[in-house]
Amino acid sequence: MADAAHSLNLRVAAGRALRRDCPRRTHALWRPSPQRDPIAMLQRSSEDRVQHLVPIRYGRMLQSPFAFYRATALLHAFDLADTPHSGIRTQLCGDCHLMNFGGFATPERNLLFGINDFDETLPGFWEWDLKRLTTSFVLAARYRSLSDAKAREIVQRLVASYRHHIDQYAAMKTLDLWHASISFDDVRRALPAGAMRDYVGTLAERARKRTSRHAFDKMTATRDGVRRILDNPPYIFHPDASPDFARYQVNYRDVAFEMFGAYTRTLHQYRRHLIERFELVDVVFKVVGVGSVGTRCFVLLMLADDDDPLFLQAKEAKPSVLAPYMGRSQFRHQGERVVAGQRLMQAASDQFLGWTTGPEGRHYYIRQLRDMKVAVEVELMDAEMLAHYAELCAWNLARAHAKGGGTGPEIAGYVGDRPNLDLALADYAVLYADQTERDYDTFVKAVRAGTLPADTGDDRALAQTP
Known part of the structure; x- marks a missing residue:
């Protein structure tokens, strides 16, 4: 035991x-590269998407x-590449903004709080996740018309929470850390009585209703004796009816069967026994998120019986936006990269999480569409x-970093127990939020000039131009 304590102390000292x-004060620094062109980067990121959805x-x-900001993780990764870093690596979320945290169910039906989006996950410098998260809270504070002084206070509370919790997780035994989780009950106990605790209770109630069974009644109908997912174009539609998919000259229901067969082989055997009790009966394309819009995402309706549904989501997995700066993933399949990163960082993951390959050799990962998933409403x-929520996100990020990379002691030693990093990242987050607003203004001008086509969600039909 003495040797273990000695080893821990040495690792903390190495981080220090x-x-x-x-x-730590250098983390306040950032200067835009003269080569950065946000509009060109947006255009490049849209080239391989479904064009009529862009x-x-x-x-x-x-x-x-x-x-x-939610849709520009690619731009932020480019900018982070020129920022100081300690050199300590761990598994990163890669797109660590506040809307990528929320509630989700474990296979045992317990409701946990944590990161729930891993499209960009990759090993890298822990500071990158923290800088993206802090900036998202400054922009959220401005969105809620709060002062920058209040935004800075929120960021400082966030970073203090990260420092406190990474120190706790760094001292844990390996199995204790691996099994550590943050339940909604843990969250409520950690919050003082008041609006946020009440809101967490409301979210928990909402999450428990977000299941395949609940979605089944809202999203499907029986037509000619067959259960089908209802179309709601341009957001949900059967791909065979879309001109953008017609050029493939394939039956997407047949393709889904092929993708599904390959997917089941990535599951553990006992999970295959479960999934094979369901029959695939329908597949639709679904528009998701903000940054993901235009990437390929399919919803699969599975039935074990007429009223026994399971919805799966097959989402396209592209190389992480971090890859040009952190190095290529060890996984050749991008869906496997997402699945591996999620399993590393989450306390417990979707029992149906797996990966597959679709038309044109595109990579996908598969998970449940609705499994008690719920997110906060910043409005x-x-x-x-917001400050309480920032502390909760930082708490979970510290747990995910400590578990995902095994470098908790080094990070804890580096961040220390004084507010040096808190103040530096408050400066950085305000600075980068200012840059984001300038980029947003440039983006708005490009839309007004017709350089970038935008559909603002009017009731008119979206032009179907492949």
Whole structure:
């Protein structure tokens, strides 16, 4: 035991020593590269998407700088590449903004809080996740018309929470850390009585209703004796009826069967026994998120009986936006990269999580569409609720970093127990939020000039132009 304690102390000391080459105050620094061109990067990121859906992506980004930021992880990764870092690596979320946290179910039907989007996951420098998260809270605070002084306070509470919890997780035994989780009950106990605790209770109630059974009644209908998912174009539609997919000259229901067969082989055997009790009966294309709009995402309706449904989501997995700066993934299949990163960082993952390959050799990962997943509504949060939520996100990020990379002691040693990093990242987050707002203004001008086509969600039909 003494040797283990000695080893832990040495690792913490090694992390602390890294401050000499990268002082914590330097994390406040950032300067835009003269080569950065946000419009060109947006255009490149849209080239391989379903083209008639790209205007929806841009329309959703027009809503606010906060919405714009959600869709520009690629741009932020480019900018982070020129920022100081300690050199300590762990598994990263890769797109760590506040809307990528929320509730989800374990296979045992317990409701946990944590990161729930891993499209960009990759090993890398822990600071990158923290800088993206802190900036998202400054933009959320501005979206709620809060002052920058209040936004800075929220960020400082966030980073203090990360420091406190990474220190706790760094001292844990390996199995204790691997099994650590944050339930909604844990969250409520950690919150003082008030609006945020009440809101968490409301979210928990809502999450327990977000199941395949509940979605079945809302999303499907029986036609000619067959259960089908209802179309709601341009957001949900059967791909065989879309001109953008007609050029493939394939039956997407047949393709889904092929994808599904390959997917089941990525599951553990006992999971295959479960999934094979369901029959695939329908497949539709679904527009999801903000940054993901235009990437290929299919919803599969599975039935074990007429009233015994399971919805799966097959989402396209592209190389992580971090790859140009952190190195290529060890996984050749991008869906496997997403699945592996999610399993590393989450306390418990979807029992149906797997991967497959679709038309044109595109990579996908598969998970449940609805499994008690729930996210916060920033529009309902005041300053104190935002601050509490920031602390919760930081708590979970610390757990995910400590578990995902095994470098918790080094990170804990580097961040220390004083607020040096809190103040530096508050400066950085405000600075980068300012840049995001400038980029947003540039984006709005490009839309107005017709350089980027945007559909703002009017009731008119979206032009079907492949």
